[in-house]
Amino acid sequence: MKRILSTYTELMDRVSVFLGQACTVFLFACIAVSALEVVLRYGFDSPTVWSTELAMALCASAWVLSVGYVTERSRHISITMLELLVGPRTWHVFRLIQMLIAAGAILVLTLALWDPAMKAISRVEHSGTAMNSIQPTYLKALLVVGCILYLLQLLSNIIRWALGTERETSGGH
Amino acid sequence: MGIESITFLIVAALLALMALGVPLGITTLTVSLGTALLYFGERAGYFIVAANVSEVLHKYELIAVPFFVFMANVLERSGIAKSLFDSMAIMGGRFRGSVAVQTCIVAVLLAAMSGIMGGEIVMLGLIALPQMLRLGYDRKLSIGIICAAGALATLIPPSVVLIVYGLAAQVSITKLFAASAVPGLILASLFICYILVRVRLNPAMAPIFDIPETGLPFFQRLKFLKGVVLPALLIATVLGVIYTGVATVTEAAAIGAVGALGVAAVRKELNWVMARDAMRQTVLTVGSIIWLVLGAVSLIGIYNRIGGGDFLHGILTSLDIAPIWVIVVMMLIVMLLGTFLEWIAIIFITVPIFAPVVTDLGFDPIWFGVLFAMNIQIYYLSPPFGPACFFLKSVAPKGIELQEIFLAVLPFIALQATGLFLVLFFPQLALWLPALLD
Amino acid sequence: ETLTIQTSFNAGDFSTKYLTENWLPKIQEMTDGRIEIELTPSGSVVPSRDTPEAVAAGVIDGDFTSVNYFAGLEPAYAIMGDLISGYDTPEQMLGFCRDGGGEAMMQKAADSVADGEVTVVACGPYSREALVARVPIRTFEDLEGKKIRSPEGLAAAVFQAAGASPVAIPFSEVFGALEKGIVDAADASAYVNNDATGLHDVAPYPLYPGIHSMPSMQFTVNTETWESLSEEDQAALRKWWYDAMYAMAAEVSKKDQELAARDDASEDIEVIDWAQEDRDQLREVAREQWKAYAQKSELAQEALQANLDYMKEIGLFKD
Ligand code: NA
Ligand code: NA
Numbered sequence: 001m002k003r004i005l006s007t008y009t010e011l012m013d014r015v016s017v018f019l020g021q022a023c024t025v026f027l028f029a030c031i032a033v034s035a036l037e038v039v040l041r042y043g044f045d046s047p048t049v050w051s052t053e054l055a056m057a058l059c060a061s062a063w064v065l066s067v068g069y070v071t072e073r074s075r076h077i078s079i080t081m082l083e084l085l086v087g088p089r090t091w092h093v094f095r096l097i098q099m100l101i102a103a104g105a106i107l108v109l110t111l112a113l114w115d116p117a118m119k120a121i122s123r124v125e126h127s128g129t130a131m132n133s134i135q136p137t138y139l140k141a142l143l144v145v146g147c148i149l150y151l152l153q154l155l156s157n158i159i160r161w162a163l164g165t166e167r168e169t170s171g172g173h
Numbered sequence: 174m175g176i177e178s179i180t181f182l183i184v185a186a187l188l189a190l191m192a193l194g195v196p197l198g199i200t201t202l203t204v205s206l207g208t209a210l211l212y213f214g215e216r217a218g219y220f221i222v223a224a225n226v227s228e229v230l231h232k233y234e235l236i237a238v239p240f241f242v243f244m245a246n247v248l249e250r251s252g253i254a255k256s257l258f259d260s261m262a263i264m265g266g267r268f269r270g271s272v273a274v275q276t277c278i279v280a281v282l283l284a285a286m287s288g289i290m291g292g293e294i295v296m297l298g299l300i301a302l303p304q305m306l307r308l309g310y311d312r313k314l315s316i317g318i319i320c321a322a323g324a325l326a327t328l329i330p331p332s333v334v335l336i337v338y339g340l341a342a343q344v345s346i347t348k349l350f351a352a353s354a355v356p357g358l359i360l361a362s363l364f365i366c367y368i369l370v371r372v373r374l375n376p377a378m379a380p381i382f383d384i385p386e387t388g389l390p391f392f393q394r395l396k397f398l399k400g401v402v403l404p405a406l407l408i409a410t411v412l413g414v415i416y417t418g419v420a421t422v423t424e425a426a427a428i429g430a431v432g433a434l435g436v437a438a439v440r441k442e443l444n445w446v447m448a449r450d451a452m453r454q455t456v457l458t459v460g461s462i463i464w465l466v467l468g469a470v471s472l473i474g475i476y477n478r479i480g481g482g483d484f485l486h487g488i489l490t491s492l493d494i495a496p497i498w499v500i501v502v503m504m505l506i507v508m509l510l511g512t513f514l515e516w517i518a519i520i521f522i523t524v525p526i527f528a529p530v531v532t533d534l535g536f537d538p539i540w541f542g543v544l545f546a547m548n549i550q551i552y553y554l555s556p557p558f559g560p561a562c563f564f565l566k567s568v569a570p571k572g573i574e575l576q577e578i579f580l581a582v583l584p585f586i587a588l589q590a591t592g593l594f595l596v597l598f599f600p601q602l603a604l605w606l607p608a609l610l611d
Numbered sequence: 612e613t614l615t616i617q618t619s620f621n622a623g624d625f626s627t628k629y630l631t632e633n634w635l636p637k638i639q640e641m642t643d644g645r646i647e648i649e650l651t652p653s654g655s656v657v658p659s660r661d662t663p664e665a666v667a668a669g670v671i672d673g674d675f676t677s678v679n680y681f682a683g684l685e686p687a688y689a690i691m692g693d694l695i696s697g698y699d700t701p702e703q704m705l706g707f708c709r710d711g712g713g714e715a716m717m718q719k720a721a722d723s724v725a726d727g728e729v730t731v732v733a734c735g736p737y738s739r740e741a742l743v744a745r746v747p748i749r750t751f752e753d754l755e756g757k758k759i760r761s762p763e764g765l766a767a768a769v770f771q772a773a774g775a776s777p778v779a780i781p782f783s784e785v786f787g788a789l790e791k792g793i794v795d796a797a798d799a800s801a802y803v804n805n806d807a808t809g810l811h812d813v814a815p816y817p818l819y820p821g822i823h824s825m826p827s828m829q830f831t832v833n834t835e836t837w838e839s840l841s842e843e844d845q846a847a848l849r850k851w852w853y854d855a856m857y858a859m860a861a862e863v864s865k866k867d868q869e870l871a872a873r874d875d876a877s878e879d880i881e882v883i884d885w886a887q888e889d890r891d892q893l894r895e896v897a898r899e900q901w902k903a904y905a906q907k908s909e910l911a912q913e914a915l916q917a918n919l920d921y922m923k924e925i926g927l928f929k930d
Contacts, residue, residue: 020460024452027239027459034236034427038420041778041793047758049767052233052779059236066460075461076196077566079557081576083194091194098195105203109226112206112219116227116664128683129767129779136660136683139230213670220668221657228658233781288787331787339786341652343623345809346786418791421784474656478615478670521655525622538623 005159012156013072016149020069023062030058049131060139064146071153074167076102096161103154110147117144176484183208183476184513191557198468201558205471212479225473229466233423234289234333239459240426241292242568245299246451247433251442253404258304260400263386270372270379272308273318274365276301279408280322281361284329286411286429288336288422290553291462291564294323298568306570311378313581314371316569320561320578321364321585324553327546329357331415331422334516334546341524344538348607352543356603360550360592367588403436458567465563469515476514481522489530496534500541500597503527504548511552519552520545540596543603547593554582554589612840613647614832617662619676622652625803626737629862634855641847646840650675660684663721666833667728673832678717678734679764686907687720687914689764691734694918696769696823696890696897701860703925704825705735709853711921716914717829723910730837732845733852736825737860738867742818743810744796745789747881751889760785760797766824768900773893789814798824802867806874815880819871822885822893828856 037051070076078098083091117140125136160166183204190200202222209218229235248254258272265271276297283293297319305315327334330350339346372379386397411429414420420428437443485506492499503523510519523545531541553561556579566575596602620627630650638648653676657665662674663681679692691713698704707713718731748754755774761767767777778794788794790813799805802819811817830852837845874880885893905915922928 020456021453023456023460024449027243027452027455030236031240031243031427031430034240034424035431038414038424038428041758042419045756047776047778049777049779052781055236056231056233059239060230062239062456063230063459063463066456067464070457070460070464073457075457075567076198077461077465077563077575078194078196079191079575080194081574082192094194097193101190101193101195101203102199105199105206108206108210109202109222112223113227115219116223123684126683128679128681128689128764129762131779132683136231140227143227143230217668217670220661220665221670224657224661224665224670231658233784336786339808340782341622343621343625343804343807345807345812347790347809347812416791418793421780421788421793423784474670477651478656521652525627525652528623529628 002163006163006165009156009159009163009165012068012152016068016072016153016156019149020066020072023066023069026058026062026065030055030062033058049129050133053127053129053131053133053135057133057135057138060142064142065149067146068149068153071150071157074157096158099154099158099161103151103158106147106150106154110144110151113140113144113147117141176480179208179479180481180484183472187513188557196464197558197563198464198466201468202471205468205475208472208479209475212475221474221478222471226467226471229463229470235291235466237287237289237423237426238292238295238462239455240423240430241287241296242299242458243451243455244426244430244433245296245568246454247430247437247448248404249299249303250447250451251437251440253436253440253442254300254304255307256400257404258301258308258400260397262308263384263394263397264401266391266394267381267388269376269381270368272305273310273314273368273372273379276305276318277322277361277365277368280319280325281329281358282408282412283323284325284357285331286408286415286422286425287326288331288333290324290326290561292426293326294320294561294564295458295462295568297323298565302565302568303570309380311375312573313577314368314378316565316573316578316581317583317585318364318368320554320559320565320582321550321589322361323565324550324561325357325361327553328353328360328550330354332546334520334549335542337517337520338524338542338545341520342528342538342542344542345607348539349542349546351607351609352539352603353546355606356543356547356592356596359595359602360547360589363588363592364585367584403439407432407436461567462564465560469558469560470517472513473515473518473521476518477521482526485523485526489526496536497598499530499534500536500544503530504544504593504597507545507548508551508555511548511555511558513558516549516552519549537600537604539607540600540603544593544597547589547596551586551589551593554586556582612645613649614672614836615649615651615656616673616675616830617651617653617656617665617671618674619653619659619680619828620650621804623807625801625807625863625866626859627652629859630855633858634851637855638848638851641851642844646844646848663725663729663831666831667725669833669835672836673732673830675830676828677826678720678829679762679826681720681724682764684724685720685910686904687716687723687910689904690901690911690914690918691717691720691827692764693736693766693824693826694901694915695765696894697901697918697922698825698927699823701736701738701825701864702857703927704827705737705853705856705860706925707918707921708733708735708827711924712917713921716917719910720914721829721831728834729831730834732830732832732837733849733856734827734829735853735856736827737856738801738825738863739820740798740800740824740826741802741805741867742796742821742824743789743799743805743814744816744818744883745792745814746795747816747883748796748818749883750885751892754893757795758793760788760794762798765897765900765904766798768904769822769893769897772896772900786810786813801863802870803863806870811874811880816883817871817874817880818883818885819867820884823890 041047120137120140335349562578682689757775761777875882
């Protein structure tokens, strides 16, 4: 059992880091698309109808898909004032509570996002703009994927807590 | 349950979760979900949170944040930031506190090229904070300067806060921009005066950069300007593309990101590993910021729908005081809401109620818009829900905790309040510039 | 009972003030105090694009919004939302909704996105949008090559077909984009609202009357709530809404004309009014786009047909 669990954490951590680092590609592309739009519009007088929606989709992908990486590195921002007051042992318990609350909140958020996302996918919602891309559908589905990634990585962090294999962290959970 | 008790419960729950060390995005999300489910039941509660959370990904202005963060990461990693601050320190010579003052001035320039706050704070946090600490500046002073001066992005035009206010209250955005420029500079001057006074009283807070060059006469120090040239060129380019109409504010940030790579290339410091690492840091930073934003906006709509407006109506109609004090009360309410609500939610709740009253009392809605934007400055900094502090924390060097940031910004909140009351009691500070437009 | 209705107006819009001062008290009178309406500003409870489902879920009791926002959900909303160059006055289109097939059509569209949980009480526009421009666009030919910011719906397709380049910048950047010349023109709001936000300071060549763009609104109520009302109150709500919209259309049109006349006489602003022949040319182009857009769904086809039938009936359209 313990081996299965630690294999899960190894695997999940690797997936999160891989996805997070892959997000760099999305952001580079987002910068390129935005800069290209300026060149095309100002230099060649031919603005595109797709750059805004594409840039937003790329940037949103990076924001959302990086969540596992951020969670794995414990980079979520939080107040750690009580750590000094309650001492390291109690704080250790607090860390579990923090992760459980986060998991609960994200689980409920996933449930909240689930139906709208499924509905959007089944009827394919478009943006209704000149480009009329499927951006709204993509973003709704993306957010659900992000929440699930967040949950899976939280699970990995909780297992690490239980197994005592946590890395040193700087705040966050 | 009355709205007063709900408000109290929301604030209490937020404080409790924050104190427990729950990440801030999760804190606001948990409270929103709880409120929504209890108040609306499952279906409607789920829907209101899901709809408002999803909307964040549709906010185009936000894509400027990663551009700024990446720009800053490149400048920091390539050593440009270090030589910029060395040059600044040498140029400042033996003048105590010169680097802090120069940082304020750079912040004002950055504010003129960004309409949203997050990007600028993160940028200053990455570039200026480590350098000021390296030069021996007091930690709290440095942190406070960066949060307060970085928040100026939404007071000095362009500003998304003023645009949203202008649309909500239907007042001229041109005039709002004109009216906010001077108050923005007043705040910056207050920050600078404060720095100068503090470092006079306590010289240890701002050591002189103790190398022989700083002792040279001014004209001989000019040759050390070279570290400033490239960053200045970069800022000038970004400001240039905005003010000549080549690119929108958001696009200009992308140009800046490309420009930063260009500057690194000129210094022969551009390579794949540097760019990749800068981008990985960017991913981690924006990845943590987005959950803050998602959590913050999940409370939008809910508080409005459960009667936040009636609450304000109740307060305002029970007042029997001189008109100017009604404005003071309005400002206090905005400050109060700023402790737990996102600024867009504050606009949604207060503007429909305040704007007609302001006009009825015979005040200028443009002036009120400036006061509002100045109040939003306080909202950015004030604990417990102070986004500027959260953004700085996302990039601050190891060992700087949120509680330290909160303490560091307190004097600057007092300065912001001073500026706010100056403009409140001397409306001409804001209104003379737009009057020239008529 | 208090119905919370989310609008697509801003808090300070002329329409918000006008309705709040003149018409919200009337619904109470008409129903002997049984019904009160509270209007909340655009996007204040849920984002504008989500109001139909928010009404269905009971987050809000109803919406009073421009249906162009829903064009991406069902193309019929683009046809129903703003049939560019179709009608001459808001009153004609209000007639289509009230007396023609408009309401039934809007109900079908609502059913396609909200599964029968939203009742369309009434629909129609109250204003003609003015096109704000920073360079003079005096004729149809002048549209060629102009960069025009256009939002959801038919407008972008029509501008493109007329030779302009639609630019998809978000609304928060429109102001700066016009000021600096990143776009040449933008579809915005009624003249009175554009005047208030200072758009004419940065774009001093407004086209007024514009290109006959009239964003149609809908007034919906959650079906369960609707069915809980007496028939008398239902009839009162519908009558109230149309009365308010006809009155507001007249008022906005009056205000728009006054302001346009004032500005035209001033040095800083030139109000451009197209000649009939330019309008006809644009209408030609627009009609092609109606047809093309209607291909996107059966419901869109049906919506276009319903509009054409009514326009023929009132003599606006001959085959
Ligand atoms: Na700014
Ligand atoms: Na605050």
